Amino acid sequence: MKDVLNILESVGSNAALRHAPTGSWSSVVDSGHALQADEVLANVALKDEQHMVAMVFPFEYEMLANVASKDERQMVPMVFPFE
Amino acid sequence: MGICMEPTKGSLSCVGIGMTLGSHLAPLARSYVEQADVVFVAASNKWVEEWVMGMNGDVRTLQPFYAEGKSRMETYTEMVEAMMSEVRSGKRVCGAFYGHPGIFAWVPHKAVKTARAEGFFAHMEPGISAEDCLYADLGLDPGTTGCQHFEATQFMVYRRCVDPSAWLILWQVGIAGDRTLKRFSTGAGYRDLLVEVLARTYPMRHEVIVYRAAVLPIYQPRIERVLLRDLPDIDLGMEDTLAVPPAQSLIIDEDIGRRLADLDNREPMMS
Numbered sequence: 104m105k106d107v108l109n110i111l112e113s114v115g116s117n118a119a120l121r122h123a124p125t126g127s128w129s130s131v132v133d134s135g136h137a138l139q140a141d142e143v144l145a146n147v148a149l150k151d152e153q154h155m156v157a158m159v160f161p162f163e164y165e166m167l168a169n170v171a172s173k174d175e176r177q178m179v180p181m182v183f184p185f186e
Numbered sequence: 187m188g189i190c191m192e193p194t195k196g197s198l199s200c201v202g203i204g205m206t207l208g209s210h211l212a213p214l215a216r217s218y219v220e221q222a223d224v225v226f227v228a229a230s231n232k233w234v235e236e237w238v239m240g241m242n243g244d245v246r247t248l249q250p251f252y253a254e255g256k257s258r259m260e261t262y263t264e265m266v267e268a269m270m271s272e273v274r275s276g277k278r279v280c281g282a283f284y285g286h287p288g289i290f291a292w293v294p295h296k297a298v299k300t301a302r303a304e305g306f307f308a309h310m311e312p313g314i315s316a317e318d319c320l321y322a323d324l325g326l327d328p329g330t331t332g333c334q335h336f337e338a339t340q341f342m343v344y345r346r347c348v349d350p351s352a353w354l355i356l357w358q359v360g361i362a363g364d365r366t367l368k369r370f371s372t373g374a375g376y377r378d379l380l381v382e383v384l385a386r387t388y389p390m391r392h393e394v395i396v397y398r399a400a401v402l403p404i405y406q407p408r409i410e411r412v413l414l415r416d417l418p419d420i421d422l423g424m425e426d427t428l429a430v431p432p433a434q435s436l437i438i439d440e441d442i443g444r445r446l447a448d449l450d451n452r453e454p455m456m457s
Contacts, residue, residue, distance in 0.1 A: 111207050111402060113208070115403035179289055184258050185339040185364065
């Protein structure tokens with residue numbers, strides 16, 4: 104779980120990871136457990152987000168698949184009450 | 187000589203954690219979260235909630251207060267009370283809310299007012315809101331033509347003066363028309379009515395934009411352009427916003443223009 108948050112925070116806070124589909128993912132991949140960096144980068148380029156995350160941490164595929172599963176991970180939004 | 191220890195006085199800080207995990211949390215807001223005795227969190231996504239939980243040893247989610255069929259006012263009142271209970275017991279309390287804690291957010295405003303009324307220090311720290319993301323993602327500047335914002339149900343229920351030469355942003359369109367404060371969505375019939383209200387000002391073939399900010403950095407924002415007449419058929423959630431572009435050009439006020447010219451002549455520019 105912490106690994107997933109780490110990578111989400113890394114992607115969210117690093118301009119290179121956020122937008123550049125080449126090279127920059129390697130540092131995340133290297134610092135984590137991922138292999139197959141080329142495949143990760145290929146999926147980034149294809150914008151296959153769910154597959155991309157799964158490729159970064161392939162050993163936790165099921166849990167990571169939930170990242171893209173809105174039904175399971177979505178919260179009740181704080182809706183402003185109509186007045 | 188003994189040391190006089192004053193009992194700790196409680197305090198409240200309501201901070202915004204922004205919209206996108208990892209991207210928007212400002213240093214000061216993060217500091218409030220990390221240094222609080224207890225943190226209450228209202229997040230947009232389970233991952234965001236878990237992210238905040240990693241910043242402090244006592245983070246409590248506000249999610250359990252929600253329930254199907256329960257009035258949101260009851261839910262929100264309970265949330266405020268939960269936070270205030272810890273403030274009254276002398277804790278430094280932080281409320282961490284997604285987006286901006288003061289925009290379309292009843293709980294933080296009420297909690298800050300309540301704390302101050304009871305003599306406690308209370309502070310609100312802004313965050314990057316869905317509105318901020320909308321301007322960036324849609325590439326619109328409210329300074330260009332002006333921009334009017336309404337809560338969708340309020341927009342429907344009350345007669346509002348809409349300026350069709352400015353942008354119109356309707357928030358919470360996914361529950362447009364819900365006056366019960368209990369629904370988590372409203373159906374096509376409600377949106378039919380919303381379209382009817384909008385059609386008083388805009389042509390049915392006017393293009394509108396459904397927008398949703400990205401809450402995870404691996405998501406893309408939702409930017410879906412549809413004709414106004416097709417809006418009832420679109421899948422809309424509670425997080426979606428409707429952006430309506432201007433439908434007519436700005437109209438010059440000739441009289442004010444002349445009077446400004448007179449002033450220009452009478453009051454030359456200072457060097």
